[in-house]
Amino acid sequence: MNYHVDRVNWYQTQKQLKQIRERVFVYEFHMPMEVEFDGLDSHSEHVIISDDQHEPVGTGRLCPDGLISRIALLQAHRNRSAYSSLLNYLVHLAKEKGLHDIYVNCVLQEVPSFVENGFLKQGCVFMEAGIPRQKLKCPISSFKTDLFTMLH
Template identity: 25%
Template sequence: MEIKKSNQTDSAVYADALMIREAVFIREQGIAPQLELDTVTPATWHYVLYDDQAHAVATARMTPNDDTTQHVQRVATLKTARGHGYAQALLQAMMTDARKRHFSRLVLGAQVTAQSFYAQLGFVPEGPVFMEAGLRHQAMQYTL
């Protein structure tokens, strides 16, 4: 297993991240492409986890909200690769990177169906459930 990251939209990492997001969010969950494939800036870091056969199987991205908080988004694992701890490993690497860069908090909008996954990693729910891209979400935060 290997985790690679890039903030360049012309990188192989970004292309692999988009491939996973298209498979999970657009094809599997039915989210409209114009909602899923949004604009990013160089401040956004895309992470991709590659399995032992060097296949891209999980992704997430992280963008600073401000000097203390990173926003985690687009956490996805290919359906055939679920249940192996890939997303957990990816998020733990992101937590480590955020700490090294002196951020003190991570926030995310979890799909309600995935809320228990984030809770197992130490994320705590905040505020009311809300709708995004036609799916119920819950804001969650993690103190680094």
Template identity: 30%
Template sequence: MEIKQSNQTSSAVYADAIMIRKAVFIKEQGIDPNLELDTVTPATWHYVLYDDQGHAVATARITPNDATTGHIQRVATLKTARGHGYAGALIKRLISDARTQGYQQLELGAQVTAQQFYAHLGFQAVGPIFMEAGLKHQAMQYTL
């Protein structure tokens, strides 16, 4: 297993992240491509986890809200690769990198169906459930 990252939209890492996001969010969950494939800046870092065979199987991204808070988004694992701990390993890497970069807090909007996954990693639910892209979400925070 290997985790690679890039903030360049011309990189192979970004292309692999988009491939996973299209498979999970657009094809599997039916999210409108115009909502899923948004504009990013070089401040956004895309992470992709590659399995032992070198296949891109999980992705996430982090964007700074400000100097002390990072926002995790687009966490996805290919359906055929679920149950192996890939997403957990990816989130732990993002937490570690955020700590190294001096962030004090991370936040994310978890699909309600994934809320327990994030809680297990130490994220705390905050605020009411909200709708995003036609799916119920819960804001969650992690204090570094």
């Protein structure tokens, strides 16, 4: 399956973005609503990923400080292709914005995948809504996945 990622405006698409994130994070992963919607949305860049039928299947955001977060994919689309497409597009946006570093706060089982792609651990493991996470940092110049093969 091919996926298409687009940058979207929070104010114009927040209903759609919230529906996806609520379905994934609030209902499926039991994140509290107040943690999921933390006030950074109006200041962040948002993307939406669609499937071959142009149906939205996921979303993600890039915060002003370079934090890539709120990557939510509907269960049927949690695969390497969709995840890589979202992540690569968000890294592309960070590069466009002139950021030098990107960050993720990922669940512990995903740390090795990020480390393989140029990320380094930052600080100690911390808890967010009862889930242990690790902050990781990557200079955009060290991000190993080819952006253009994933974006087009």
